[in-house]
Amino acid sequence: MAATLAEALLEDYKLKVQFAVEQTGRMQTQFQVMLTLESLLATTLIVSNSGTLTSGAKWIALLETALSAAWVMVGYSGRQRALMHRADYVLAGEKWASAAGLEDYKPVGLGPNVVVVGVLAPAGLTIGWFFLFLVFLFIG
Numbered sequence: 001m002a003a004t005l006a007e008a009l010l011e012d013y014k015l016k017v018q019f020a021v022e023q024t025g026r027m028q029t030q031f032q033v034m035l036t037l038e039s040l041l042a043t044t045l046i047v048s049n050s051g052t053l054t055s056g057a058k059w060i061a062l063l064e065t066a067l068s069a070a071w072v073m074v075g076y077s078g079r080q081r082a083l084m085h086r087a088d089y090v091l092a093g094e095k096w097a098s099a100a101g102l103e104d105y106k107p108v109g110l111g112p113n114v115v116v117v118g119v120l121a122p123a124g125l126t127i128g129w130f131f132l133f134l135v136f137l138f139i140g
Helices: 002-048 055-100 114-139
Strands: none
Touching (some): 002 055, 002 114, 055 114
């Protein structure tokens, strides 16, 4: 009976770790999409600049600012989901280890918090883009 419970808890642990890995992959894809859009708009703004900002360039800068704010919201939402997945699989790992008689086992998620880096990087880039494009918006 105990072996069956430990096996079931191990499968639950594996599934929860897999969900967390998939969430991290989705966050990475979102990061790449937003970075591509930001780079595209920045390139468009720079190419359209002929010494002074045109009225079209101001709209691009405004769109860039809105995109930056959206990126932060998307990143925060992804972080919240990733933290919930992490809490789930850490708890599942602890339950499995207890059922398997592994007192010193540390679940996968107890190491460095990679989720923080995955959110701080886009947030830092977003803040930088935001201020850069605010400057562009008001200097023309």
